[in-house]
Each structure stands twice: as C-alpha cells, then as structure tokens.
Amino acid sequence: MKSKKWGLLVAILLLMVTAACGSGGNKQTPGNSSPSPAVNEGSKDDANKDESKEYKDELNIALTAQPPTLDTAMTVSAVALDTAGNIFEQLYTLNANYEPVPALAESVERSEDGLSYTFKLRQGVKFHNGKELTSEDVVASMNRWLVTSSRAKVLLQNAKFEAVDTYTVKLTVEKATSDVLILISAQAQFPAIMPKEIIESAPAEGIKEYIGTGPYKFVEWKQDQYIHLERYDEYQSVDRDPSGFDGRKEAPTKNLYFHFVTDHATRIAGVKTGKYDVADSIPIENYDELAAVNNVELQSFPGGALTAFFNTTEGVLSDVKLRQAVLAALNNEEIMLASFAKPELYSLSPSYLSTNQTQWTNEAGAEYYNQSNPEKAKQLLAEAGYNGEEITLLTTKDYNEMYTGTLVIQEQLRQIGMNVKVINFDFPTFLETKNDRSKWDIFLASTGYQITPPQLLAVNPDWAGLNNETVANALVAIRSAATPEAAKQEWEKLQGFMYEFASSTVLGHYNGVVAINKNLEGFELYEAPVVWNAKIAK
Structure with a gap:
C-alpha cells in the first residue's frame, strides 16, 4: 500500500489532448523491442562475476506483511503486487517518466474515434511452462482483468478484448477517454498475462497456479514464512535501458526469497545482521538506529x-x-x-x-x-x-x-x-x-x-x-x-x-523508507522496490 516518486506526468496531458481532440491512428513503437536471446544458467552465472567479485545466488527481501494473494487483478496490496511483478508481465508498462510503453506488446494503434486499440504482440515470448505467448492468452487474461479488477470494472465498463490473429489483439471501449493506456500500464491491480488454460481453470477466489512470462518463476509459497522465486532461464527481455518497470531485466541472482516479517523489531534486526538484503516499510522510530549502521543504506521516497x-x-x-x-x-x-x-x-x-x-x-x-x-x-x-x-x-x-x-x-x-x-x-x-x-x-x-x-x-x-x-x-x-x-x-x-x-x-x-544492504548492486526504488536486476557480492 505504497508508491513512489509521482511528479507531473507529461504523458497524461498528451493522452488527454489526443483523446479529447479525437486524433487517432497514432502508432507507438519502442526504439527496439526485439527480444534478446535467452541466456542459460551458466552464462548468467558468468555474468554475475567480474575479476574481483563473486555474487550470491540468492536475495532475501523482508516484507512487512504476507500477501493475501499473487492474483494481481484481485488485490491492491503492495506486497502482493511488488512480489508478483517479478513473475508476471503486462501488455504495456510504465517507464521512469510514468509514460506507458510496450512490454509484451510491440506497439499499439488507436482508432481515430478513440474506441479501439490494436496491439501487436512480441513473438517468441514463452511462459514459465514453456508455452509460447499468443493472442488467445492475452485475450483470456485481459478480459478476466476487465471483470475482476475493481478499477477496470468501473473505468473500462463494457470494454472487450478479441483476437485479430495469432499475434494481434484488439481492445474495444464503450467511450473514448484519456486514460486507457495508463490503466493498462499502471501497477495497481495490474493486468497480468497468463496462459489461457490457467485463466479458464481459475476458481472464483483467484488464481492459484502462478505462471507468467517474467524474469522469475514461482517455486514455493511457505505459509507465514516466505515466497521463493527462481530465475527463468528462457526469459525474453526487451532490449532497452532499464527505466522504471521498463527495460532489460537480467535476473543476475538465481533465487529471490520474499520473507513475511510482520514483527518490526525482527525485520530491523535482520537488516542490521545482513540476514535481509532489502526490507520494506521501515518504522520511522528505527530510522536513526539504522542510519548509524555501516552496512545499511536507507532510501526515502514519496510514499x-x-x-x-x-x-x-x-x-x-x-x-x-x-x-x-x-x-x-x-x-x-x-x-x-x-x-x-x-x-x-x-x-x-x-x-x-x-x-x-x-x-x-x-x-x-x-x-x-x-x-x-x-x-x-x-x-x-x-x-x-x-x-x-x-x-x-x-x-x-x-x-x-x-x-x-x-x-x-x-x-x-x-x-x-x-x-x-x-x-x-x-x-x-x-x-x-x-x-x-x-x-x-x-x-x-x-x-x-x-x-x-x-x-x-x-x-x-x-x-x-x-x-x-x-x-x-x-x-x-x-x-x-x-x-x-x-x-x-x-x-x-x-x-x-x-x-x-x-x-x-x-x-x-x-x-516511505526502505533499507538495503550497502553491497546491493542494481537495485532501484521506483513505484516499488525493483529487484530483478539486483545482485549482492559474497
């Protein structure tokens, strides 16, 4: 239940003017959205090392609460969304300037009347179960999000996704508005893309089988203890500089452990001893105590x-x-x-x-x-x-x-x-x-x-x-x-x-205040703690 660094969003103004004026047919394409080659575990381990350093094969993140679910469409919980963001990806996401940019999509074309959006999908992207991502998965995922997410139900009422061909989907909306791409790109209740068969077999209480296209795959949820994610070696990353939730996701660390540490004293002690590499929601009364610890860095952000x-x-x-x-x-x-x-x-x-x-x-x-x-x-x-x-x-x-x-x-x-x-x-x-x-x-x-x-x-x-x-x-x-x-x-x-x-x-x-180990490299604090490019020396 937190967020970071909101400033004036030029993209919103541009989108609002575009929607209001009814201009359409504008195609948004990234500089280079071609997937980079998959990297096997051995080569990633080699990339973790330089001439003087060896890196650990796990990162330990302390969360202040256990997520209620990892079904992103059904929760506004920050600990859930922050964790799930390593597993699942979206059609569009936000860069560091809070602009909607393609993620699993390559581009989008908006109709002149503002009532339809046609998305071209990246090809060759694979889910964690080895299945290739196609339009049927996107349509199933997005249509479920439209009726499951409380925000989508209110703000995109009667909208619908449909497949055009294997790698093209079309969104039709009831009214032209300024914020369609923003809603699809935002992290709050974000529309995670999953295999069609997972969507179709999901019980009413939410997804229980967490299979996405992200840099990390789900391994285990040990109740009241931790969630364990492991690097997905077939991950297909966009080839752009990291920016917010956009850009290359290299997953240099093999294992991520998200520990549920609801007791604040235990979380603080774990940061000080190095048991946890990242800890969220640091109580302010512990600020001065942690600021004096040599191996800890405190990062503050507009929460x-x-x-x-x-x-x-x-x-x-x-x-x-x-x-x-x-x-x-x-x-x-x-x-x-x-x-x-x-x-x-x-x-x-x-x-x-x-x-x-x-x-x-x-x-x-x-x-x-x-x-x-x-x-x-x-x-x-x-x-x-x-x-x-x-x-x-x-x-x-x-x-x-x-x-x-x-x-x-x-x-x-x-x-x-x-x-x-x-x-x-x-x-x-x-x-x-x-x-x-x-x-x-x-x-x-x-x-x-x-x-x-x-x-x-x-x-x-x-x-x-x-x-x-x-x-x-x-x-x-x-x-x-x-x-x-x-x-x-x-x-x-x-x-x-x-x-x-x-x-x-x-x-x-x-x-808000997040504590990290000073030896942590590649960590970013954006709308959430971003750890998919993070690593820590032994």
Missing part, C-alpha cells in the same frame, strides 16, 4: 497518503452529519506525528494526489481538513442525535503507521464523547474484513499515489463501499474533459464534494 475511509452505507456513520463530526474532531498533526515520528518525513494537505503533481493537486475541501475542533464535533454529534452507539475502527499491526494512527483517532473520538473500539487483524484478514461493511465504521490505509484521480481508491466503490451518483458522474467528466485544465477543474469540484460528503479524508502525506 503516498495516509487516508481514513468511512463506512457511508451501513452502520452509525451512514449519517453524513456523524461523519462530519469525526472530521471536525481530527487533529491530523497529532495523527501523522504519532505515525511517522519525524516531521520532515510527512506533510499536511487535503490533496488526494501527490502535492508535487501539479496537474491534479488542489486545496478543495480544506475547510473540512485538519479542523481539530472538538466543540464543533460535539455540536454535530448532538444535532445528529448520537446516543453512544459503538464505532468500530478496523486496523492491522502489520503496517505500523496504520495501527498507530488508528489508536490516535480512537482517543480523539473518545474526547468528543464517542464510544470507540479498535479491532486488529493480520493484513490479509484486514483486507477480507474490510469487504464486510457490517464489521467496521472507519479504517486507515497507506494509499499509494495514483497517476489520475479516477484510479484513486477513494473513488472506487469496491474499496470502501462508496456508491454515489455524484462521484460516478464526476469521474466521467474528468475522463472525457476536452483539455487538461477542464479535467483539473472537474477533479477539484469532486474533491471538494468528497470532503463535504465525508466519505474519506487524507490525514497526511508521508515518505
């Missing part, structure tokens, strides 16, 4: 927004006046300081998107943000007829900032006379419980930055049950706006409505 979501459809908080009372009571400075410890690692702003992303950031709803006004809150409670009904806060200790922030909110609401309890679960159970809206009234989540407002969890009805006609109509207006300026105005109106309606609130913006 996202700590956000509180309210149950607008069931229970006590289905009353908007009670939700507004909660907003009036919140002291965001207290919440963020308790959750992130160092003022330099967080900031306050009502913007749902990164404050560096000038295309979308705004101050709409500021009058409802960080009010810290208990007297106003008490007045609203009285007007709503609140009579001590229990308010349930859902949380997980697997994410320290979510748990700590929840406890602060519990105390702030108690101070205005609300009857509040906290229920805590491990992360997979937290996500499962979140989907049962009879069991919670408020939950916090570390929400990673998105490229466009329609991708936000805060506007997704499947995330916290927000099913509001004003929100739905505003999303259509944003995506079909004639200019970037018009789209921004529509988003500003929607953000203001969301604060007034009190469906959610940004609590603050945070920097």
Whole structure:
C-alpha cells in the first residue's frame, strides 16, 4: 500500500489532448523491442562475476506483511503486487517518466474515434511452462482483468478484448477517454498475462497456479514464512535501458526469497545482521538506529497518503452529519506525528494526489481538513442525535503507521464523547474484513499515489463501499474533459464534494523508507522496490 516518486506526468496531458481532440491512428513503437536471446544458467552465472567479485545466488527481501494473494487483478496490496511483478508481465508498462510503453506488446494503434486499440504482440515470448505467448492468452487474461479488477470494472465498463490473429489483439471501449493506456500500464491491480488454460481453470477466489512470462518463476509459497522465486532461464527481455518497470531485466541472482516479517523489531534486526538484503516499510522510530549502521543504506521516497475511509452505507456513520463530526474532531498533526515520528518525513494537505503533481493537486475541501475542533464535533454529534452507539475502527499491526494512527483517532473520538473500539487483524484478514461493511465504521490505509484521480481508491466503490451518483458522474467528466485544465477543474469540484460528503479524508502525506544492504548492486526504488536486476557480492 505504497508508491513512489509521482511528479507531473507529461504523458497524461498528451493522452488527454489526443483523446479529447479525437486524433487517432497514432502508432507507438519502442526504439527496439526485439527480444534478446535467452541466456542459460551458466552464462548468467558468468555474468554475475567480474575479476574481483563473486555474487550470491540468492536475495532475501523482508516484507512487512504476507500477501493475501499473487492474483494481481484481485488485490491492491503492495506486497502482493511488488512480489508478483517479478513473475508476471503486462501488455504495456510504465517507464521512469510514468509514460506507458510496450512490454509484451510491440506497439499499439488507436482508432481515430478513440474506441479501439490494436496491439501487436512480441513473438517468441514463452511462459514459465514453456508455452509460447499468443493472442488467445492475452485475450483470456485481459478480459478476466476487465471483470475482476475493481478499477477496470468501473473505468473500462463494457470494454472487450478479441483476437485479430495469432499475434494481434484488439481492445474495444464503450467511450473514448484519456486514460486507457495508463490503466493498462499502471501497477495497481495490474493486468497480468497468463496462459489461457490457467485463466479458464481459475476458481472464483483467484488464481492459484502462478505462471507468467517474467524474469522469475514461482517455486514455493511457505505459509507465514516466505515466497521463493527462481530465475527463468528462457526469459525474453526487451532490449532497452532499464527505466522504471521498463527495460532489460537480467535476473543476475538465481533465487529471490520474499520473507513475511510482520514483527518490526525482527525485520530491523535482520537488516542490521545482513540476514535481509532489502526490507520494506521501515518504522520511522528505527530510522536513526539504522542510519548509524555501516552496512545499511536507507532510501526515502514519496510514499503516498495516509487516508481514513468511512463506512457511508451501513452502520452509525451512514449519517453524513456523524461523519462530519469525526472530521471536525481530527487533529491530523497529532495523527501523522504519532505515525511517522519525524516531521520532515510527512506533510499536511487535503490533496488526494501527490502535492508535487501539479496537474491534479488542489486545496478543495480544506475547510473540512485538519479542523481539530472538538466543540464543533460535539455540536454535530448532538444535532445528529448520537446516543453512544459503538464505532468500530478496523486496523492491522502489520503496517505500523496504520495501527498507530488508528489508536490516535480512537482517543480523539473518545474526547468528543464517542464510544470507540479498535479491532486488529493480520493484513490479509484486514483486507477480507474490510469487504464486510457490517464489521467496521472507519479504517486507515497507506494509499499509494495514483497517476489520475479516477484510479484513486477513494473513488472506487469496491474499496470502501462508496456508491454515489455524484462521484460516478464526476469521474466521467474528468475522463472525457476536452483539455487538461477542464479535467483539473472537474477533479477539484469532486474533491471538494468528497470532503463535504465525508466519505474519506487524507490525514497526511508521508515518505516511505526502505533499507538495503550497502553491497546491493542494481537495485532501484521506483513505484516499488525493483529487484530483478539486483545482485549482492559474497
């Protein structure tokens, strides 16, 4: 539940102008997307060495939570998506400039009316089971994503993929919008391409057989311990410089182990001793301790927004006046300081998107943000007829900032006379419980930055049950706006409505911290820790 380095995305502006003006037939082709020759294990091991170094055959990555699944279309969990990104690939992906670029596709041609996209596929790409990738696999994978991903269901309603020939697929959309390639390229609930037969045999609860085309293949999931991936020696990489999720993936290290280390002290100790080469979600209270360790390097990045979501459809908080009372009571400075410890690692702003992303950031709803006004809150409670009904806060200790922030909110609401309890679960159970809206009234989540407002969890009805006609109509207006300026105005109106309606609130913006071994080479921190080009000397 995190993300990195969002800035102004020129590609979005270009796409929006293109979509609005109806210009089509534009073919996007990479400089060189020809697959490089497969490298056998021996030659890769040789590549791991220079005249003075020998490299380990495994990397150990410590995750703060166990993934609920590796079925990417069915989860927004960062630990799941970060891990699965080594196994699965997409038609299009994002480069370091957050531009959609071909991955398993070679190119795309958009029709003049903006209602169809024709993708040419790379040839000779093989799945981990040895089967060659063809259009039937892409069609099965993408059509499942369209009806499984909560984002795709809302934003690409009634869209459909079909095969044109063995290496060509066509996407037909209901309406011309500015963000089709962005949705297909983004990491959130990304559309993983799998063999057709895996899709057809998948149970309703999700894929259990993880076969992709990525640089690493799935070996083992040892429950509550680790996921083991192994280099896929028949992997066909694009031949471009690494850039974000794009470019060459060399897999110099044979084995990747993703360990589930939910206890923060254990994760910190493992980084210090060298047991773990990479550790995510470093608690801020351990920042100075790890910064003093000679063999550890800390990397900080714009992580996202700590956000509180309210149950607008069931229970006590289905009353908007009670939700507004909660907003009036919140002291965001207290919440963020308790959750992130160092003022330099967080900031306050009502913007749902990164404050560096000038295309979308705004101050709409500021009058409802960080009010810290208990007297106003008490007045609203009285007007709503609140009579001590229990308010349930859902949380997980697997994410320290979510748990700590929840406890602060519990105390702030108690101070205005609300009857509040906290229920805590491990992360997979937290996500499962979140989907049962009879069991919670408020939950916090570390929400990673998105490229466009329609991708936000805060506007997704499947995330916290927000099913509001004003929100739905505003999303259509944003995506079909004639200019970037018009789209921004529509988003500003929607953000203001969301604060007034009190469906959610940004609590603050945070920097995430990842710890790595200083001897680690080839590691990149982009939207996720990128380890497929990483190696570490013995």
